[in-house]
Amino acid sequence: MLKIDNDLPPITDVLAHYGAHLRQNHGQVNLKCPFHDDTHKSGSVNIDRNIFICFACGVQGNSLQIIAQREGVNIREAKSIAEGFTTQGNNQVRSKHLSGARLPSKQRNTNGSSTSGAIRRSRGA
Numbered sequence: 001m002l003k004i005d006n007d008l009p010p011i012t013d014v015l016a017h018y019g020a021h022l023r024q025n026h027g028q029v030n031l032k033c034p035f036h037d038d039t040h041k042s043g044s045v046n047i048d049r050n051i052f053i054c055f056a057c058g059v060q061g062n063s064l065q066i067i068a069q070r071e072g073v074n075i076r077e078a079k080s081i082a083e084g085f086t087t088q089g090n091n092q093v094r095s096k097h098l099s100g101a102r103l104p105s106k107q108r109n110t111n112g113s114s115t116s117g118a119i120r121r122s123r124g125a
Helices: 011-017 063-071 075-082
Strands: 028-031 043-046 051-054 060-062
Touching (some): 011 051, 011 063, 063 075
Antiparallel strands (some): 028 043
């Protein structure tokens, strides 16, 4: 089995945030795509590899790429958004390109809840 990159938030959390209903926590799962008005299971997620694709609307990628596409932000901003709603809670999503150190406490999500907080948009909206 391929290991999920620890630098990425779980794809299950990302898809659930956007309205997908997953009944499994591993393997390949077909589901109704949460990104368009899907009447059939046109989306497919590989939970073990942390990737998603919809064969109808074309949304695809790993968990951070999905957030970046849907929110219109770059990957760095997508990491910040993911920290607000993933089950990783106060664990920070780390980048291989950064020092690996945690953010200063003032920049961490310290509200104690991993599901609270709205999606932030840094551009437009």
